[in-house]
Amino acid sequence: MEQAHEILIVDDDRAMREMLSSLFSARGFQVAEAASGDQALETIADSDVEVVLSDIRMPGRSGIDLVGELRRLRPQTPVVLMTAFGTIGSAVEAMRVGAFDYITKPFEPDAVALAVDRALEWRSLEEENRRLRKAVDRTGSLGDLIGESAAMREIFAVIKRVAQSKSSVLVSGESGTGKDLVARAIHYHGVRAAQPFVPINCTAIPEGLLESELFGHVRGAFTGAHASRQGLFEKADGGTLFLDEVGDMGMGLQSKLLRVLQDQEIRPVGGTKTTKVDVRIVAATNQDLEQAIADGRFREDLFYRLNVIPLRIPPLRERPDDIPPLVEAFLRKHATDGKRWFSKEALDRLSAYAWRGNARELENVVERALALTDSTCILPEELPLAAGEGEPEEVTSERYLRNAALRGVPLSEIEHRYVTEVLDVTGGNKVKAARILGIDRKTLYRRAERRAARQQSAS
Ligand SMILES: Nc1ncnc2c1ncn2[C@@H]1O[C@H](COP(=O)(O)OP(=O)(O)OP(=O)(O)O)[C@@H](O)[C@H]1O
Ligand SMILES: [Mg+2]
Numbered sequence: 001m002e003q004a005h006e007i008l009i010v011d012d013d014r015a016m017r018e019m020l021s022s023l024f025s026a027r028g029f030q031v032a033e034a035a036s037g038d039q040a041l042e043t044i045a046d047s048d049v050e051v052v053l054s055d056i057r058m059p060g061r062s063g064i065d066l067v068g069e070l071r072r073l074r075p076q077t078p079v080v081l082m083t084a085f086g087t088i089g090s091a092v093e094a095m096r097v098g099a100f101d102y103i104t105k106p107f108e109p110d111a112v113a114l115a116v117d118r119a120l121e122w123r124s125l126e127e128e129n130r131r132l133r134k135a136v137d138r139t140g141s142l143g144d145l146i147g148e149s150a151a152m153r154e155i156f157a158v159i160k161r162v163a164q165s166k167s168s169v170l171v172s173g174e175s176g177t178g179k180d181l182v183a184r185a186i187h188y189h190g191v192r193a194a195q196p197f198v199p200i201n202c203t204a205i206p207e208g209l210l211e212s213e214l215f216g217h218v219r220g221a222f223t224g225a226h227a228s229r230q231g232l233f234e235k236a237d238g239g240t241l242f243l244d245e246v247g248d249m250g251m252g253l254q255s256k257l258l259r260v261l262q263d264q265e266i267r268p269v270g271g272t273k274t275t276k277v278d279v280r281i282v283a284a285t286n287q288d289l290e291q292a293i294a295d296g297r298f299r300e301d302l303f304y305r306l307n308v309i310p311l312r313i314p315p316l317r318e319r320p321d322d323i324p325p326l327v328e329a330f331l332r333k334h335a336t337d338g339k340r341w342f343s344k345e346a347l348d349r350l351s352a353y354a355w356r357g358n359a360r361e362l363e364n365v366v367e368r369a370l371a372l373t374d375s376t377c378i379l380p381e382e383l384p385l386a387a388g389e390g391e392p393e394e395v396t397s398e399r400y401l402r403n404a405a406l407r408g409v410p411l412s413e414i415e416h417r418y419v420t421e422v423l424d425v426t427g428g429n430k431v432k433a434a435r436i437l438g439i440d441r442k443t444l445y446r447r448a449e450r451r452a453a454r455q456q457s458a459s
Helices: 014-026 037-045 063-073 088-097 109-139 150-163 179-188 207-215 251-263 289-294 300-306 320-334 344-352 358-372 392-407 411-425 430-437 441-458
Strands: 006-010 030-034 051-055 079-084 101-105 169-172 197-201 240-244 280-285 309-312
Touching: 006 014, 006 037, 014 030, 014 109, 030 037, 037 051, 037 063, 051 063, 051 109, 063 079, 063 088, 079 088, 079 109, 088 101, 101 109, 150 179, 150 309, 169 179, 179 197, 179 240, 179 280, 207 251, 251 300, 289 300, 320 344, 320 358, 411 430, 411 441, 430 441
Parallel strands: 006 030, 006 051, 051 079, 079 101, 169 280, 169 309, 197 240, 240 280
Antiparallel strands: none
């Protein structure tokens, strides 16, 4: 059995206290009482009170003061304040100091019970969030999702926030960026986790079948429909429907989906009756849906319905900080003995690679590297990377130049950096460097001198 929730009722008016006390006892709460703000603080100090229901105006420490103290001492304990009619000013003040909610006297028992229930719900969400935050901070992961980059941490935070709501989420990102995992994380970290998570790949199913797949059909709806069948929307009732590759859905079905999302009810193919459904939608796409809208392949109104919360996962090459932890996770997954790893150089090479197939490609490379060699410590030359495909130099310089252009870096600066690089790779050999640069040696000397002079005057 679930343990009884503990509530503390604070009011200097004894009749009020007793009324509330019996109200909450009847609802299965364990009730503590206090006649003043000071007494409330004492009671709370050594108790497991989860929620406080307090009057505002009391002799001594007021309800407002009590909220202030509790925010400081026990921020996880929500306070619902009761204010007499006509003192809205203090109610506003109560919210400002951090009360969870307030109700105005006189109130219906249901109203106060509802406010307390919501406070408890908030508290459990907060606890859950805190627990998840701790888990993330320690390991740089959320469920099966791994990531230590700022971008992924931000995504983890968004996932945890949106998991608690019912708003539609549109996850976008290149193939292999983990959209599937993100969709699952949203479901399994939310209030719907105990309900079904139902994925459907909109590409894999022919348009004609997709409709009955989603909404079900009645018996005799079409040839072969010998029995009526429940659609995925109904299967996902109370839970989450994951529309993968939503950009591949045909226009006809898009209109039908839009209607379902608007009305929250479905009508099976061939049926006349509609059924209410409570389904949270997470959609994913590796296409640019805005482009698809411009091309007339995707309905703009449906896009807005799906894109209530956009979650864009950047390509792996834009978050190289995630590569080492991902490599480690994939190593753990595929080298079960845990006695094999990558050399520092191999890891560097992996970190600089372009990963057009993102984490999926990285996982494949790790798995193949383990299969292809017996080395305990895998070296760069043992990495099965596609030659010429996204050479590291190319990527970094591309990005460097792009950033430079955005920042407005003058050509002399780029030139200077290139000359420095070339000198570096030639080990300072100016003859070789000049040959690579396609300038004569004297020019190179002059440049080097000018630079030295500039550096001197700068320091
Ligand atoms: N952040 C991550 N942490 C751990 N594994 C990841 C991560 N991102 C992706 N992967 C792994 O990479 C593979 C591809 O991920 P997933 O299927 O979620 O990608 P996707 O974005 O849905 O790709 P597609 O667009 O091709 O469907 C999976 O094996 C998944 O476990
Ligand atoms: Mg996918």
